[in-house]
Amino acid sequence: MTAPQLRPYHPEDQAAVYRICLETGDSGQDASRLYGDPALLGHVYAGPYITHQPDLAFVLEDDRDVAGYILGVLDTAAFEQLLDRTWWPDLRRRYPVPAALPGERTPDERLHALIHTPRTTPAEITARFPSHLHIDLLPRVQGGGQGRRLMTTLLQALRERGSTGVHLGVGGRNTRAIAFYRHLGFQTLQETPTSLILGLDLTT
Template sequence: MGQMTTSPSLSIRPYRPTDLLSLYDICLRTGASGEDGTHLYRDPLLLGHFYAAPYATLYPDTTFVLADDTRAVGYVLGVPDTATFAARCEELWFPVLRGLYPLPDPDDTSRDARMIRAIHRGIGIPDQPWLAQYPAHLHIDLLPDAQGGGYGRKLMQTLLAAMEARGVPGIHLGVGLTNTSAQGFYERLGFQVLERQPAALVYGRRLGEA
């Protein structure tokens, strides 16, 4: 997919391996429910190890970045099939990380410890009937300076078009229950609630339908 210009200074383009460190940075700086999470983690790489890098590394063709002339300032990360992604992570991504990050003491309730436990658990596959119709999932994050200019919508449209081109039937994502602005954003893009959880809503959108 070719470059799509969105402004004189920012453009959406396919992911490049040289973007990886920027993805780690964006993931951390939006890692507190969209706010800067830098102060919350002793290890600044932990969030990106789980929520950004495996997507971009294993599925670069469905990873897109919003970038200026020097670096990425936002991204959308998607995988066409959640179960396949989970299996590939178990084979190719998590084994090395589990060696680098042993399981913490059970009494350790820090955010670092929680993320390390997530790395050891692996990618969760929703045990829900809707998964067959919405097998893909995504994450999207933009740094504050890149928000509010319509870039989030353009990133989403770029990813959804790429998923449709691959014949993906539907895509899902999770949104915090209190994050009403994000809920409105996804609803305006045609997403509908698939499941209500204690702390989150799962949204889904069918693809390839007129």
């Protein structure tokens, strides 16, 4: 087996990116069993990036298929405003607000609700760490420095575009990912009982 190739995202990679998003969507584990609509996670956590900032999307491709990706955004605040105008409206028409109470919603319904009220990043974070990223790798390409290769490529691209800092969100149960980010120098910016926001200064 040859080493995975790291390359820019191509439009024909969309299906693979959506698949990886689902197969890593349960704190790094396969979330396929949790969702009735297999495209939902991709619509929320991958589609906006490969549609609106494809120049900051990179994939790992091995002998079988695309097996990992990293997706970045240069200006988070502007990106969130753009999605409110161009990305969420169509999804809101397709996925109505769930009637069930929050504590009684299925995983699909929780994402339907998120589509109607997407999270926004606090200004105190975007002021210092204006960019953000998502990275996901299937188990077969984890280890061996592949995650670091993706991170190094995106961080360099962000620096070249003038970014002063980058942040990311991670589930509190995803201890392996948290350790990986900390090893790269990310620091905790915000913490809740279920998740963290980590940040990295890109000026040093």
